Amino acid sequence: MFRFFERLVDPYTPYEADDAPPRRLWPFLMSYTVPFRRLFAWAALSSVAVAVIELALIAYTGRVVDLLTEAGRAALWSRHGLELFLAAAAILLLRPAVQAVNVMLLNNALLPNLGTIFRWRAHSHVLRQSVGWFENDFAGRIANRIMQTPPAAGEAAFQVFDAITYSVAYIAGALILLGQADPRLAIPMALWLVLYGGLVRWVVRVIGPASKASSDARSEVTGRVVDSYSNIQSVKLFAHHDRELAFGREAIENARQTFIREMRLYSIMDISLTFLNGLLVVGVVGWAIALWQAGSASVGVVAAATALVLRLNSMTGWIMWALSNFFQNLGVVSEGMETIAQPLTLTDRPGAGPLRLDRGAIAFREVSHHYGKGQGGLDRLSLEIAPGEKIGLVGPSGAGKTSLIKLLLRFHDPESGRVEIDGQDIGQVTQSSLRRHIGMVSQDASLLHRSVRDNILYGRPEASEARMIEAARRAEAHDFILTLQDAEGRTGYDAQVGERGVKLSGGQRQRIALARVILKDAPILVLDEATSALDSEVEASIQATLYGVMRGKTVLAVAHRLSTIAQMDRIVVMEDGRIVEDGTHDALLARGGLYARLWSRQSGGFLDARQAS
Numbered sequence: 001m002f003r004f005f006e007r008l009v010d011p012y013t014p015y016e017a018d019d020a021p022p023r024r025l026w027p028f029l030m031s032y033t034v035p036f037r038r039l040f041a042w043a044a045l046s047s048v049a050v051a052v053i054e055l056a057l058i059a060y061t062g063r064v065v066d067l068l069t070e071a072g073r074a075a076l077w078s079r080h081g082l083e084l085f086l087a088a089a090a091i092l093l094l095r096p097a098v099q100a101v102n103v104m105l106l107n108n109a110l111l112p113n114l115g116t117i118f119r120w121r122a123h124s125h126v127l128r129q130s131v132g133w134f135e136n137d138f139a140g141r142i143a144n145r146i147m148q149t150p151p152a153a154g155e156a157a158f159q160v161f162d163a164i165t166y167s168v169a170y171i172a173g174a175l176i177l178l179g180q181a182d183p184r185l186a187i188p189m190a191l192w193l194v195l196y197g198g199l200v201r202w203v204v205r206v207i208g209p210a211s212k213a214s215s216d217a218r219s220e221v222t223g224r225v226v227d228s229y230s231n232i233q234s235v236k237l238f239a240h241h242d243r244e245l246a247f248g249r250e251a252i253e254n255a256r257q258t259f260i261r262e263m264r265l266y267s268i269m270d271i272s273l274t275f276l277n278g279l280l281v282v283g284v285v286g287w288a289i290a291l292w293q294a295g296s297a298s299v300g301v302v303a304a305a306t307a308l309v310l311r312l313n314s315m316t317g318w319i320m321w322a323l324s325n326f327f328q329n330l331g332v333v334s335e336g337m338e339t340i341a342q343p344l345t346l347t348d349r350p351g352a353g354p355l356r357l358d359r360g361a362i363a364f365r366e367v368s369h370h371y372g373k374g375q376g377g378l379d380r381l382s383l384e385i386a387p388g389e390k391i392g393l394v395g396p397s398g399a400g401k402t403s404l405i406k407l408l409l410r411f412h413d414p415e416s417g418r419v420e421i422d423g424q425d426i427g428q429v430t431q432s433s434l435r436r437h438i439g440m441v442s443q444d445a446s447l448l449h450r451s452v453r454d455n456i457l458y459g460r461p462e463a464s465e466a467r468m469i470e471a472a473r474r475a476e477a478h479d480f481i482l483t484l485q486d487a488e489g490r491t492g493y494d495a496q497v498g499e500r501g502v503k504l505s506g507g508q509r510q511r512i513a514l515a516r517v518i519l520k521d522a523p524i525l526v527l528d529e530a531t532s533a534l535d536s537e538v539e540a541s542i543q544a545t546l547y548g549v550m551r552g553k554t555v556l557a558v559a560h561r562l563s564t565i566a567q568m569d570r571i572v573v574m575e576d577g578r579i580v581e582d583g584t585h586d587a588l589l590a591r592g593g594l595y596a597r598l599w600s601r602q603s604g605g606f607l608d609a610r611q612a613s
């Protein structure tokens with residue numbers, strides 16, 4: 001039974017992924033909820049049915065009073081027994097059945113699936129965003145929005161059908177019912193409705209922003225607390241416990257103040273509502289009694305009118321809450337949209353084909369990229385790398401080495417110029433085919449929070465266990481992997497590495513990342529400080545492995561420790577986003593420029609290049 005409702009809509013229904021989702025709230029909501037349209041119609045219909053049954057019940061209460069008065073004790077059952085029996089049957093069977101359908105449509109079909117479709121599609125969209133896009137935001141905030149927006153959208157839709165449709169149907173029905181009993185009875189209710197509408201408007205206008213302010217203030221508390229916890233090392237190191245506490249308290253106090261303001265408004269709302277409802281009860285019931293006295297209404301009408309307004313009385317607070325909740329949730333969705341509905345800035349061109357790599361020649365042609373800042377990054381840089389050539393990239397910090405690599409991987413599109421592989425502009429081929437052909441080990445080799453095996457197989461998921469272990473051996477990782485054990489007792493290749501690999505040392509992380517790339521065996525190899533976290537002994541032996549891995553590949557290796565790249569075919573020296581020197585190790589030393597200066601500063605302290613091989 002539940003399963004039937006839960007499967008009414010498939011939240012993973014295939015859909016045409018949109019590179020630029022609608023930026024306005026309604027079109028955005030409409031585009032995500034297309035698969036739900038039929039369900040929405042059924043939910044609305046069932047909510048109206050529930051309201052009609054409630055009203056019928058109240059109207060029937062009036063009729064029962066009239067029947068009791070008219071038939072008297074003795075004749076009631078003989079005259080109206082069948083009718084009362086049918087009414088009882090309807091209350092016992094029909095009403096619960098309609099209610100059950102309504103509840104299951106909302107609770108089991110709508111709520112879980114609507115949230116899921118939002119979460120799934122938002123995550124699918126965000127995952128397609130470029131690396132540059134992620135660099136401009138906090139991963140935590142993005143994840144938060146992916147988590148908060150879906151339930152808010154689900155709850156907003158729930159309120160529409162659970163409270164809003166139901167109460168609109170109920171109030172309209174109540175007006176009709178009172179109007180039918182005596183048109184004059186509808187007047188006080190209509191007047192009340194106008195005043196109630198005014199109060200609702202006030203609530204939405206004033207309480208909405210106040211709630212948002214207090215929820216923002218709460219997020220600020222979370223932000224500050226998380227910042228302190230995640231930088232706990234610095235906090236302890238600088239002994240800034242009290243400063244952090246004061247920093248947190250400021251946000252906590254601000255959250256209290258905004259909450260105080262919000263709650264004051266809620267109190268005003270509650271008091272006004274009670275006052276308004278008093279007017280409703282006295283207006284409608286008083287008028288009904290006056291009509292009864294004048295002989296134009298029966299006792300049943302007075303009873304039904306009383307029941308109707310008392311029920312309405314108890315509903316008004318709930319409707320008000322539902323409405324303000326509805327608008328609050330819409331607020332959360334539109335805030336979430338700022339993140340999850342951003343157009344993709346880096347997409348595959350329409351009709352882009354795969355990269356056809358036969359030799360592995362790389363060319364940067366007049367490439368400039370300043371990260372939209374007008375300075376920094378790369379400045380009209382040109383570089384040609386022959387197939388199979390091994391290039392060492394050096395230069396002071398901030399020279400643009402990593403930027404060059406990011407452009408080769410198309411993590412960013414260059415602001416001008418282009419990057420080519422085997423004569424094909426990498427902006428014109430699919431991103432996945434491009435990155436499949438490039439293996440990269442970087443400085444901050446971050447691992448996924450999964451097992452060691454999963455992390456190595458990330459390079460080639462279909463690889464056999466034997467090949468995976470072989471790759472680990474070549475990366476000098478096999479021996480230490482066998483000694484690993486995580487908190488849950490899993491050992492060796494099954495041990496979990498912890499978030500971003502924090503449970504491993506920097507050198508261990510780098511070796512696992514290296515194993516992953518060895519397994520991937522891509523024809524272009526990029527090493528960005530690939531061995532920087534290793535001690536000299538391990539580095540020397542991995543360096544030997546790396547030379548083996550490099551065989552037959554085009555290689556671009558960035559290193560601060562020059563001894564690790566001195567053996568390369570050619571060394572390219574960068575400064576301020578440009579290439580300032582280019583040649584073999586010996587030629588550059590002979591030239592006596594920047595490279596020679598860097599070399600002479602380092603060669604005293606580290607392995608000599610000729611010994612490293």
Ligand SMILES: Nc1ncnc2c1ncn2[C@@H]1O[C@H](COP(=O)(O)OP(=O)(O)OP(=O)(O)O)[C@@H](O)[C@H]1O
Pocket residue numbers: 135370371376377378395396397398399400401402403404
């Ligand atoms: N995501 C980014 N947004 C804005 N500017 C950036 C970004 N990444 C790098 N830059 C800027 O581009 C310039 C080059 O940085 P890049 O990381 O390429 O240098 P690098 O030579 O790799 O330095 P290092 O040796 O310290 O790693 C720097 O001025 C840096 O501030």
